[in-house]
Amino acid sequence: DAGVIQSPRHEVTEMGQEVTLRCKPISGHNSLFWYRQTMMRGLELLIYFNNNVPIDDSGMPEDRFSAKMPNASFSTLKIQPSEPRDSAVYFCASSLDRGLQGYTFGSGTRLTVV
């Protein structure tokens, strides 16, 4: 299996632009998680899906952030409009059994908003 695939690996964008991060989970995994990692806050859970349904989005920082999972093999995290404070590494992770068997993380997307 190729693991969790995230794209792009790096994204540099100007403030105010829309940013879309993409994730392909491991085939057969039924839970998908979006995390954000910053020096100040560490690893924060933004949102997670189970069987393509958003279960908890309480970690999404603002309405500028939205996430979708249209099918079992694809998810997006969108920021519109982006701001410099959104600069971070965004990780996607997937798991079987609602995450408690251990997540498999993607390589992350390093987002820089200038």
Place this chain on the structure above:
Amino acid sequence: AQKVTQAQTEISVVEKEDVTLDCVYETRDTTYYLFWYKQPPSGELVFLIRRNSFDEQNEISGRYSWNFQKSTSSFNFTITASQVVDSAVYFCALGIHNTDKLIFGTGTRLQVFP
């Protein structure tokens, strides 16, 4: 409240030294799970181990060993005969039964010098 504390921000050792990374957790739940993840300089998050709250047996995997003690709410990680390739940030995480969330500690950066 659930919380994970990794009091050691950074540890530096010389190759072949043994090193222990501390992890203290807080939860009122009786069923929970503890994890360790490794984040090497390349940035990906690598799953190392998962333990459930009913299994206090210590575990050894090669040079890695884990000491789970419910009495002190600790789940410490020891690397024996450290190597330069062990240099990374190590995260301890707590998962609560019947939720999908993993609560991460702030991580411990381990530097192993030759």
